[in-house]
Amino acid sequence: MKKNRRPNNKISGHFSKRDFVCRCGHCNSAIKISLGLIGGLEMLRALSGNRVNIIQGYMCPDAAEKLGSLKRNYYTMGVAADITIDNVPVIDVFRMAHQVPEFRGIGLNLDKQCVHVDTRKAPDAVVWVEEHNHLVTVDDTNRHRYIPDPIPVPSADFFSDTSDE
Ligand SMILES: [Zn+2]
Numbered sequence: 185m186k187k188n189r190r191p192n193n194k195i196s197g198h199f200s201k202r203d204f205v206c207r208c209g210h211c212n213s214a215i216k217i218s219l220g221l222i223g224g225l226e227m228l229r230a231l232s233g234n235r236v237n238i239i240q241g242y243m244c245p246d247a248a249e250k251l252g253s254l255k256r257n258y259y260t261m262g263v264a265a266d267i268t269i270d271n272v273p274v275i276d277v278f279r280m281a282h283q284v285p286e287f288r289g290i291g292l293n294l295d296k297q298c299v300h301v302d303t304r305k306a307p308d309a310v311v312w313v314e315e316h317n318h319l320v321t322v323d324d325t326n327r328h329r330y331i332p333d334p335i336p337v338p339s340a341d342f343f344s345d346t347s348d349e
Pocket of ligand 1: 210244245247
């Protein structure tokens with residue numbers, strides 16, 4: 185007999201509220217999360233055909249204050265997440281994130297080996313690479329250094345290529 189002790193946490197086909205709870209360990213599990221962000225993450229799930237892992241979702245204001253970074257405000261607003269994707273190198277997650285129109289902030293974090301995505305209100309996507317705790321803004325002049333290959337376009341091959349045989 186199945187007994188549901190938890191409320192239904194599902195917020196979309198592949199994501200649950202518990203994926204996004206603040207990691208500080210001191211606040212309760214109430215979260216803010218934007219449906220636009222979830223929609224973008226679902227698109228990444230579809231593009232990659234792999235599980236999208238939420239490394240950091242919502243962040244409570246206390247946890248953000250301790251970090252003292254302006255960027256972190258997007259987490260407290262519920263419009264940002266740090267992610268990895270199973271079986272996909274972090275650089276390809278970064279490239280793939282450019283295909284999602286909802287994502288207006290895209291950051292490759294080489295220290296943490298994850299990708300930041302957010303749905304901030306900005307006319308053009310803000311893109312950066314973070315390494316050794318140093319942020320480099322990526323624009324047309326240096327984009328080739330970080331994204332040497334074209335952005336992958338999903339195809340039948342892309343979705344079905346699951347073996348190395
Ligand atoms: Zn917290």
